Amino acid sequence: MSHEREVKLSESDIIVSKTDPKGRITYANRRFMQIAGYAEPELLGKPHNLIRHKDMPRGVFRFLWHTLQQKEEFFGYVKNATSDGGFYWVFANITPDYKTDSSLAGYFSVRRRPNYAAVKQVNEWYKKMLVIESKETASRAPEASFLWLKEQIKQQGCSYNELLTRLEGLEE
Numbered sequence: 001m002s003h004e005r006e007v008k009l010s011e012s013d014i015i016v017s018k019t020d021p022k023g024r025i026t027y028a029n030r031r032f033m034q035i036a037g038y039a040e041p042e043l044l045g046k047p048h049n050l051i052r053h054k055d056m057p058r059g060v061f062r063f064l065w066h067t068l069q070q071k072e073e074f075f076g077y078v079k080n081a082t083s084d085g086g087f088y089w090v091f092a093n094i095t096p097d098y099k100t101d102s103s104l105a106g107y108f109s110v111r112r113r114p115n116y117a118a119v120k121q122v123n124e125w126y127k128k129m130l131v132i133e134s135k136e137t138a139s140r141a142p143e144a145s146f147l148w149l150k151e152q153i154k155q156q157g158c159s160y161n162e163l164l165t166r167l168e169g170l171e172e
C-alpha cells in the first residue's frame, strides 16, 4: 500500500534469525531488530509470522514449508511488516538446521537486499496470487495460488531457483 513507509535495505544489510522446529524465533541479529522495529524480548519465543505482511500470498509460505520439509533450502522474495506499520522487502534464504545426531534443531534464515527491479516483478505476481486466494476457500487458497505461480515459472521455461537467479541479475 502506497501510504505505508518502505524501508529499503542497503548492500551491507544482513538480517538473520533462527527458529525452533515449530517456527518460533530463538535468535535475531541486531539488524533484524532495528529494521523490524522490535526489541529482543518481543521476538524471542514468538512465531515467525509476527513480521508477516498481509500482502504476502499464503501460497509462498506453503511452498516455503514444503521445501524445508523436503530438507531443502528455500530462496525467495518476501515482503515483511515493521512494528510501526511499514514494510521492507528481502531476498531470503531459509535452511533447516540439524544437530550432530541429524535430528532437526530448527531453521536458520539469512536475508539481504533484494534486487528492486525483481521486487517490482515479483510484487505483480504476488498481487495476482492474492486475487486467486481470495476466490478460494481458506484451505484451498495456498495450493491454488502456488499452482498459478508454478505455471508462470513454466512459461518462463526454467525452474523456480533458476528464475530467482535471473531476477537477481536484472538491471536495477
Ligand SMILES: Cc1cc2nc3c(=O)[nH]c(=O)nc-3n(C[C@H](O)[C@H](O)[C@H](O)COP(=O)(O)O)c2cc1C
Pocket (backbone or CB within 6 Å): 017, 018, 019, 023, 047, 048, 049, 050, 051, 052, 053, 056, 058, 061, 078, 080, 094, 095, 107, 108, 109
Ligand atoms: C527461519 C524462518 C524464517 C522465516 N522468516 C519469515 C519472514 O521473514 N517473514 C514471514 O512472513 N514469514 C517468515 N517465516 C514463515 C513463518 O513461519 C510463517 O509460516 C509465515 O509468516 C506465514 O504465516 P502462517 O504460517 O501463520 O500462515 C519464516 C520461517 C522460518 C522457519
